[in-house]
Amino acid sequence: xxxxxxxxxxxxxxxxxxxxxxxxxxxxxxxxxxxxxxxxxxxxxxxxxxxxxxxxxxxxxxxxxxxxxxxxxxxxxxxxxxxxxxxxxxxxxxxxxxxxxxxxxxxxxxxxxxxxxxxxxxxxxxxxxxxxxxxxxxxxxxxxxxxxxxxxxxxxxxxxxxxxxxxxxxxxxxxxxxxxxxxxxxxxxxxxxxxxxxxxxxxxxxxxxxxxxxxxxxxxxxxxxxxxxxxxxxxxxxxxxxxxxxxxxxxxxxxxxxxxxxxx
Ligand SMILES: Nc1ncnc2c1ncn2[C@@H]1O[C@H](COP(=O)(O)OP(=O)(O)OP(=O)(O)O)[C@@H](O)[C@H]1O
Ligand SMILES: [Mg+2]
Numbered sequence: 001x002x003x004x005x006x007x008x009x010x011x012x013x014x015x016x017x018x019x020x021x022x023x024x025x026x027x028x029x030x031x032x033x034x035x036x037x038x039x040x041x042x043x044x045x046x047x048x049x050x051x052x053x054x055x056x057x058x059x060x061x062x063x064x065x066x067x068x069x070x071x072x073x074x075x076x077x078x079x080x081x082x083x084x085x086x087x088x089x090x091x092x093x094x095x096x097x098x099x100x101x102x103x104x105x106x107x108x109x110x111x112x113x114x115x116x117x118x119x120x121x122x123x124x125x126x127x128x129x130x131x132x133x134x135x136x137x138x139x140x141x142x143x144x145x146x147x148x149x150x151x152x153x154x155x156x157x158x159x160x161x162x163x164x165x166x167x168x169x170x171x172x173x174x175x176x177x178x179x180x181x182x183x184x185x186x187x188x189x190x191x192x193x194x195x196x197x198x199x200x201x202x203x204x205x206x207x208x209x210x211x212x213x214x215x216x217x218x219x220x221x222x223x224x225x226x227x228x229x230x231x232x233x234x235x236x237x238x239x240x241x242x243x244x245x246x247x248x249x250x251x252x253x254x255x256x257x258x259x260x261x262x263x264x
Contacts (some may be wrong), residue, residue: 002203003065004029004173005050010059012228013214019045021228022059027173029110031193032205034215036239038248039227043208044086046225047175050206051083052076055106063173084162084179086208092151096142096161100133133159136164139149140194145179156187167198172196180214192218212257216240224248 002047005027012020018091026067027033035043039233048054052059052073063079071079082103090099140160145153150161159179170228179195180188194213199205215222216236224232224239226248232239239245240261 001028001031001153003027003127004063006062007046007050008051008060008062010046010061011057012042012054014206015056018228020049020057022122022223023223023225023230024226025185025223025230025233027204027206028221029172029203029204030199031220032199032207032218033168033207034219034222036210036212036215036222037231039250040227041225042228043225044177045228047083047177047206047208049186050076051081051175066111072124077169080170081175082171082173083175084159084166084177086177086181087163088155088158090158090165092149095147096150097137097146099138099161100164101129102170103165104129104132115199131166133164139167139197140164141190141256156184156191159183163194163198167203171203173204173206176182176205176209178208180209180211180212188214208251210257212261216261239262 003026005025007023007025009022009024010020011018011022023042023046035046037043045054048058052071056069060067063069063076063081066079068076068079096100098249134143134146137146140163142157142160142164146156150158153161159182163179180191183191186258188211194219195205207219219236222234222236222239223230224242224245231244231248232242234242
């Protein structure tokens with residue numbers, strides 16, 4: 001299997017705290033790769049380093065063999081990295097379809113004067129963008145809510161809207177930070193089905209999630225972080241049975257969920 005993303009000795013130091021500490025991760029092209037770990041383990045920080053939202057303290061990062069260690073976020077977006085956020089980020093006052101279109105604006109060719117004057121070329125592009133956004137909304141089962149104000153959507157719908165917006169940039173690697181957070185069991189199951197369909201579109205998935213059943217079911221490979229360090233890695237079973245992982249989770253609510261997944 002080819003490696004799409006390779007992180008080597010990735011480190012992020014905040015004042016007095018190593019949030020990510022010499023972490024190595026290899027994400028295979030076409031895989032669904034999970035990142036798990038207790039609260040504060042460094043999962044979101046790792047995502048921020050991969051998407052370029054935060055600069056690294058040290059380490060290297062390559063995407064498809066290309067060094068992107070110092071590449072700014074927009075360049076990584078251009079190279080095919082997209083993400084969703086743990087705390088949903090969207091334009092609440094825009095409609096659902098408009099939010100999806102913001103995900104593709106870096107790709108629109110005509111801009112500036114053409115858009116101000118609404119020249120035919122711009123209008124054509126805008127129509128094509130809207131059509132594509134509608135297709136994506138159908139894909140995430142939100143087509144009937146296209147004209148709803150985004151802030152009025154339920155939590156689960158907002159999470160799926162974020163996925164549609166991330167897909168609008170045609171990513172090769174999609175980072176999902178707790179996509180099932182706040183979802184009820186039915187929504188979570190549907191999300192699993194949706195993400196499997198995303199994976200079938202040749203999009204590699206890297207996801208952070210606390211819902212153990214969800215992670216174990218969906219992921220080909222899982223990396224476990226604790227206090228900024230990688231403490232385990234492997235297939236779902238291997239990770240689930242790893243004593244270091246169980247110990248890291250002991251005393252947390254997730255330990256109970258892990259035990260439940262173990263018995264399942
Ligand atoms: N900008 C920041 N400045 C200082 N410390 C930070 C910053 N961002 C995160 N941290 C700290 O870094 C550590 C890792 O945080 P991070 O958000 O990456 O954890 P996480 O694994 O995503 O946790 P959770 O499961 O709660 O989302 C925590 O101790 C957190 O308080
Ligand atoms: Mg987090």
